Amino acid sequence: MSRNDWEVVIGLEVHAQLNTASKIFSAASTAFGAEPNAQASAVDIALPGVLPVLNGGAVERAIRFGVAIGATVASKSVFARKNYFYPDLPKGYQISQFELPVVQGGAITIRVGDGDKAYEKTVQLTRAHLEEDAGKSLHEDFHGMSGIDLNRAGTPLLEIVSEPDMRSSAEAVAYARALHALVRWIDICDGNMQEGSFRCDANVSVRRPGGPLGTRREIKNLNSFRFLQQAIDFEVQWQIDTIEDGGRIQQATVLFDPDTGETRMMRSKEDAHDYRYFPDPDLLPLVISPEWIARVRSEMPELPGAMKARLVAEYGLSAYDAASLTASKEVAAYYQAMLTAADAKPGSQLPKLCANWTMGELAAQLNRAECDIADSPVAPAQLAGLVQRIADGTISNNIARKVFAALWNGEGGTGADAADRIIAAQGLRQTNDSGAIESIIDEVLAANQKSVDEFRAGKDKAFNALVGQVMKASRGKANPAQVNEMLKRKLEA
Amino acid sequence: MINASLTELRAALDAGKISSVELATLFLDRIERLDPSLNAFITVDRDGALEAARAADARLAAGDAGPLTGIPLAHKDVFCTEGVLTTCGSKMLANFVSPYDAHVVSLLKAAGAVSLGKTNMDEFAMGSSNENSHFGPAKNPWDTTRIPGGSSGGSAAAVAARLVPIATGTDTGGSVRQPAALTGVTGIKPTYGVVSRYGMIAYASSLDQGGAFGASAADCAQLLTAMAGFDPRDSTSLERPAEDYSRELAAPAAGRPLAGLRIGLPKEFFGAGMADDVRAAVEAALDEYRALGATTVDVSLPNAQLAIPAYYVIAPAEASSNLSRFDGVRYGHRAAEYRDLAEMYSKSRAEGFGAEVKRRILVGTYVLSHGYYDAYYLQAQKLRRLIAQDFQAALAGCDIIAGPTSPTTAWAIGEKSDDPVQMYLSDIYTIAVNLAGLPGLSHPCGFGAGELPVGLQLVGDYFSEARLLNAAHRFQQASDWHLRRPAIAA
Amino acid sequence: MSLSTEQVRRIATLARIELSAAEAEATRGKLNGIFGLIEQMQAVDTTGVEPMSHPQDVAQRLRPDVATEPDRRDAFQRIAPQTEAGLYLVPKVIE
Incomplete structure (x- = not known):
């Protein structure tokens, strides 16, 4: 039997660190990279007698997310304690939400694959809830002991749980990327995966097409899209091989080892946990008024889906172009700024030219230079100035590449007329005589x-x-x- | 001075008849002399007290004294005190010097009160006799072979023996009211949320509430006024304007000062189980209330008998989680020998916690565990609602509810210490009040067999502390039970 | 209801409290006494009763998102059983 005889079922749990200034239940800073335990307050280290008070900024971000994905923002939600012992969990419980999460339902549309094989799919979300992050166990050797840094303890997280709607690692990665783009777009999470601001857990199972769901294994803490793909691919093959060899899948929590490309059982999770959830008596129900939700809705920027649709409807861009231009907040912002600077009217060739240059020459050059678009040496207005000269026949596309290279090197000054200056200085004006x-x-x-x-x-x-x-x-x-x-x-x- | 009321002490300090340092020294010397036989204190902080007293004297001299400036007091060792040992009666925290002050401690410090030390208690406030203290039982000043009640037994014993004029306590199921009753002092537990729990080491978060001990309702009112108030660091602290709980006490005593007050007598609090000597004292006190103008009406709390089972699900459940932070990682006891992390946890906790604390952690762990939550925790929370509704129904027909605080007077040390269930049943009249979150007060109302004090419990609607204190005050103006002192205090 | 010794051992493990065999047996007896008391609850029909988590029906208060806590690591670690380089030390953590 081959892999085609199996259907893969994947659900993702994503932990997005909310970009608040202070922690979810204490007034300690959340800044990354401080000295160990320098940002662990009395509440964070769980001194006897201390109590949690909820950060309104964390709630605001959860509402923003809920509104962005068309979910129900619960008028009343409840914080619960998840009880387990671990040295990086100072209270011996994590404050989370269990029965009544703040965000319920919602959906995200993803685009999977490239070219002709690309397709769109809508992934349903189960819920998103607020919770606190744990600290870190440092495994360097301290005389055979581990060191505990609680700076991260209490950092607000939004745990975003999808339905098991994904059928391949490609879909899982596309979903994770779309979610990553969205949380950055609405400015609730910095999305820095190296620093652990956006972490994925993947629940993976396989089944015969149309058959009952298989037993799932949860791959914990995947902190790059590549690892997410590799881990799921390995796990799927392992599950298929195990079943085809006559084995059975046991529910388990596993870790992915990037060095070997394999998943392995977590030893600390071997004894099945009984988390003894119950409502946290130190916290009262979180009540969110319709007015608060309305205010957040009114302040919401145009979302990627809406912008994509607008680019197609208003400017006649292809679905592919529109999807690419809205794949990240920064690219979209660059493109939007370029449209404005170029005074790109619907029906003109400018919107398409701007799109081509954003995704083509600029993207390629940024890629070569390993530079983020937000830090591009060529400003949107400068690239718009160049594109306008193509549109009005002043220069050809070929000459425009030369001008772009000059812009990239800082020639022509910092103004929006930099392209014009380069064209004039180098005599590049197209001959129409x-x-x-x-x-x-x-x-x-x-x-x-x-x-x-x-x-x-x-x-x-x-x-x-x-x-x-x-x-x-x-x-x-x-x-x-x-x-x-x-x-x-x-x-x- | 030893037997003076707070008002008298205030007057003496303000008039310069005694300095705060002299007053503190007077009580510190008493503690030194009497506490060896009472064990009411875990920590006596002579140096800290004298320093605070000197600061109080400076404030007095500067004309900057508030109502409690220069007044000695003691804190139950459940309150965190910066730089001072805070043990919670446990081996787990036997060396824990708190790096911060509880909100109540800060308030009283700011008021200029002089803390003499930390009082004995049942470990983590779990107990009704003070026998569960790692530091040995506190003794009842009326008979040192007997328990002072618990869990705030040390504070009650200290006030009863006049080792200190007033003391703080906490009350989760009766831990202020019951020891107040058994030692012949006045104690009040306010409405849940009136006193900040920040820095009060948690036993059962939804039930714990700070309270006050004094010789009289008037003294309690003054202490409570200083302890209470909104604290943004406690999510369950209620945002209400500050109250002066003494405000109703100043009115001159009329012939029938309690005319119009309707006292509800729940039939469930007067049934079998109450000792005869307690019943006699309580009935006599109620006669006195009637003489003061109050009327009594029969009321019912039909689910009262469910308070103990519901409490012994909810409190251990919350405790099992609250006490998980004691893991030997960041503070507190860590076992000397262990092979690995799991063993470090289980040994540190096995060694650091006493038997009753472990029992409650295990009960709580069980009732929250998978498959049992609905049958125990959820059911207990539903009963809690029924019990709270019973009180609202009863209070619709009366202004306050009265009854015995404890079914018996103080029992002998060791008598119930090996029988948790018998111990639990001694809180039968107080526990329901915590489940409902209502204010409750106990004041001395007579003596039972063996010259042991009996307490009368008054319970009112939410935020009726001033009314309870006023009723007790009128009773105390007309009686002298609260002025009786045990022989040891003479 | 009656707890088995096995159940007592299981909850002791969950609660991270070491119990010797003798302690487990003694504890079992005491716990069963306590559960005897608790079981009275089960006789009551609470259908339709809203569980009560808090005495007051109030909503959670929210804190403004400002970081105001100073670094008090030294004071906090003075009372710690074992620290090094600002870290709390524990027996090796195995994931």
């Missing part, structure tokens, strides 16, 4: 009789060669459309 072009064409035709003969003999390729010669002779400045037209007229005369 038909007399000048005609004399070049005549010279080229005279020097390339062979190509002329071939064209007349029916070889279309020869035409392109002649165009190339003309462009070369004009040092790229001849208007290619004009060259085409005039050349054709002359040859067919």
Whole structure:
């Protein structure tokens, strides 16, 4: 039997660290990278007698998320204690939400794959709830002991739980990426995966298509999209092999080892946990008024889905282009700024030109330079200035690449007219003078009789060669459309 | 001075008849002399007390004294005190010097009160006799072979023996009222949420409430006024304007000062189980209330008998979780020998906790565990609702509810210590009040067999502390039970 | 209802409290006495009764999102059983 005989079922639990200034239940700072335990307050280290008070900023972010995914923001939700012993969990319980989470339901549309095989899919969310993060156990050797740093303890998390709607690692990664983009888009999480601000747990099972759900294993703490993909792929194959070898899958929590590419059982989770959830008596029910939700809704920026639809409807971009341009907050912001600077009207070629340049030359150059678009040396207004010159025929696409390279190197100054300055300084303006072009064409035709003969003999390729010669002779400045037209007229005369 | 009321002490301090340092020294010397036979204190902080007294004297001299400036007091060792040992009666915290002050402690410090030390208690406030203290039982000043009640036994014994004029306590199921009754002092537990729990080491969070001990209702009112108030660090602290609980006490005593007061007598509190000597004292006290103008009406709390089972689910459940932080990692006892992390936990906790604390942790762990939650915890919370509703129904027909605080007078040390269930049943009249979150007060109302004090419990509606204190005050103006002192205090 | 010794051992493990065999047996007796008391609850029909978690029907108060806590690590770690380089030390944690 092959892998095709199995259906993969994946649900994701994502822990997004909320980008508040202070912790969820204490006034300690959440800044990353402090000295060990320097940001662990009396509440965070759970001194006897201390009590939690809920951070309104964490609640605000949960509401923002709920509104963004079209979920129900619960008018009343309850904090519960999840009881277990672990050295990085100072109280011996984690304050979380259990029976009544703050966000219920909602959905996210994802785009999976590239090109013709790309498809859209809607992933339903079960819930999202507020909880506190644990500290960190440092496994470096301290005389055979572990060190505990509680700076992270109490950092607010939004745990976002999907339905088991994904059917491949590609779908899981697409969902995780879409979620990652969204939490950054609505500015509730910095999304820094290296620092653990966005962590994925994947619940994976396999079944015969149409059959009952298989037993799932949970892969914990995947902190990159690549590991998410690798871990799921390994886990799926392992489960299939195990079942096909006559084994059974036992429910378990596993860790992914990036070095070996394998998953393994967590030893600390071997004894099945009985978390003894109960409502935290130190906290009262969280009540969220309709007015609060309405206020958050009114302040919500345009969301990626809406922007994507607008780009398609208003500017006639392809679904693919629109999806790419809205894949991250920064790209979308860049593109939007470029549209504004270029005064790109619907129906003109500018929106598409802006899109092409954002996703093409700019993206490639940023990629080579390992630079984030937010830090791009070419500002949106500068790239808009360049694209406008393409649109108005001042320069050709080819020349525009030269100008872009100059922009990237900081030539032309920092203003929106940098492209114009470069074009002027380097004499790159396209020639539309038909007399000048005609004399070049005549010279080229005279020097390339062979190509002329071939064209007349029916070889279309020869035409392109002649165009190339003309462009070369004009040092790229001849208007290619004009060259085409005039050349054709002359040859067919 | 030893037997003076707070008002008298205030007057003496203000008039310069005695300095705060002299007053503190007077009581500290008494503690030194009498506490060896009472064991009411776990920590006596002479140096800290004298320093605070000097500061109080400076405030007095500067004309900056408040009602409690220079007044000696003691804190139950459940309250965290910065720089002072805070043990909660446990081996687990036998070396725990708190790095911060509880809200109540800060308030009283700011008021200029002078803390003489930390009083003995049942470990983690779990007990009704003070026998569960790692530091040995506190003794009842009326008979040192007997228990002073618990869990705030040390505070009650200290006030009863006049080792200190007033003391703080906490009450989760009767831990202020019951020891007040058994030692012949006045004690009040306010409405849940009136006194901040910040820095009060948690036993059962939804039931714990700080309270006050004094010789009289008037003294309790003054202490409570200083302890109470909104604290943003406690999510369950209620945002209400500050109250002066003494405000109703100043009115001059009329012939029938309690005319119009309707006292409800729940039939469930007067049934079998109450000792005859307690019944006689309680009935006599009620006669006195009637003489003061109050009327009595029969009321019913039909679910009262369910308070103990519901309490012994809810309190251990919350405790099992609250006490998980004692794991030997960041503070507190850590076992000397262990093979690995799991053993470090289980040995540290086995060694650090006493038998009753372990029992309650185990009960709580069980009732919250998978498959039992609905049958125990949820059912107990539903009963809690029924019990709270009973009180509301009863209070619709009366202003306050009265009855015995404890079914018996103080029992002999060791008598019930091996029988948790018998011990639990001694809180039969007080526990329901915590489940409902209502204010309750106990004041001395006579003596039973063997010259042991009997307490009368008054329970009122939410935020009726001032009314309870006023009723007790009028009773105390007309009687002298609260002025009787045990021989040891002479 | 009556707890078995096995159940007592299981909850002791969950609660991280070491119990010797003799202690487990003695504890079992005491716990069963307590559960005898608790079981009275089960006779009451509480259908439709809203569970009561808090004495007061109030909503959670929210704290403004400002970081105001100073670094008090030294004071906090002075009372710790074992620390090094600002870390709390525990026997090796195995994930």
